[in-house]
Amino acid sequence: MKVLQGLEPASVFGFFEDICNIPHISYHEKELSDYCVNFAKERGLDYKQDSMGNVIIIGEATPGYEDVEPIIIQGHLDMVGDKVPECPIDMEKEPIKVMIDGDYLTADGTTLGGDDGIAVAYGLALLDAKDIPHPRLEVVLTVSEEVGLEGATGIDLSCCKAKRLLNIDSEDEGVFTAGCAGGVRADCSIPGEAETKSGVVCEIKTQGFLGGHSGIEIDKGRANANTTMGRFFLLLKEKTAFDLVSIVGGVKDNVIPKNASATFLVAENDIEAVKAAVAEFNGYLDVEYGVSDPDIELVLEVKETAECKVLSEISKEKAITALNLMPNGVQAMSMDLPGLVETSLNMGVIQIDEEGINLCFSIRSSYVSAKDFIGAKLKQITEMLGGSVSFQGQYPGWPYARDSKLRDLCVKVYKEQYGKEPKIDVIHAGLECGILSSKVEGLDCISIGPDMSDVHTPDEKISISSVARVWEFLKAVLAEK
């Protein structure tokens, strides 16, 4: 018995349930990719599958639509695999259990993969329908979006004729995404020198930091655990002598770090001064982050006396300088679109010990020039401190187009269906539209999608009624001549 039987639109939910029954987390999309290929074969549709697993399926124009401009319908095949600790499902190999909860679909203990299985379901349902008028459809389904937009980066779109692309990977019905930031990762590396010292070992840790997505949440004023640690040592320097053993923090360049910890040595007599410095510093955090990150503090643990390898005095100075002088956070707000962050960076991961000082940043901007400028600043500071920078994983932005026929068409259809204006948004994060539009000269893109919440978590939900309304919207957009 199918769980989603009876839901409308039946074809969309039918394909969605099939997709839920095929494991398809990032890097494990082959089975779903093959399912799409079989779908095309069974219906005699032209298709292309590349070695990564990206699939393109062509649906020729229905009668009367041969002269209408073709359109790409696009989404990604992979999903984030996250689950609650007690869930026994092996998401690489076993299907999730989809459930209905009022107006929502969710999965039992795991992510649902509405992001972005719903786009795949819409695409297949459009290709499968006998009664939906449309121009030539080019359904483009990519792999490994969630792990760095890899499928979009690798795909060859030369078999596509369309110069317009409707991406279905947004999570708010009624919000059309019309631009996104580009970005790059910067790894700054400064060699260190070691000394051996003895003293009382002190450990300090961050606690209660909220962290977040380094694009979407960079303007929330939350504290960065790594730079906070740097600032603490700037204060401690004024209060007492100490030797630095290590500072480590963060998990990924594109996540605002929640956790950082440091180990340092002090003389027995200076322990009270350290405790006073921590208390003074926590007082500053309380006041400055009372609204944006109210529960943050540094927690000190005083341990035994020991002899250990520490950073030389000069390496310690370099580390504290790098943590405090490297730019971090929002650098510029957009003057085109109020409230949009234009340029930012996030000191995501740090590893500082006697072997060296390593800082990893995610830089984002709507403008390539502004992104490059931030990269140049990091390079200048790093080189002044005797180190070097490497840049990796560059991805192009999708600049907001002042004129977009596809956006105008979507706005017109939306107003007819909903009786109100949609919101047009530009996001400070990477989207596949950025990469795909850099591959096709003049590609006119927009990103839409039904209401979803808590994506990338086991609480992920998708609204059934919203899926139905977006289906009507899609059909109406395709019916326009």
Ligand SMILES: [Zn+2]
């Ligand atoms: Zn997605």
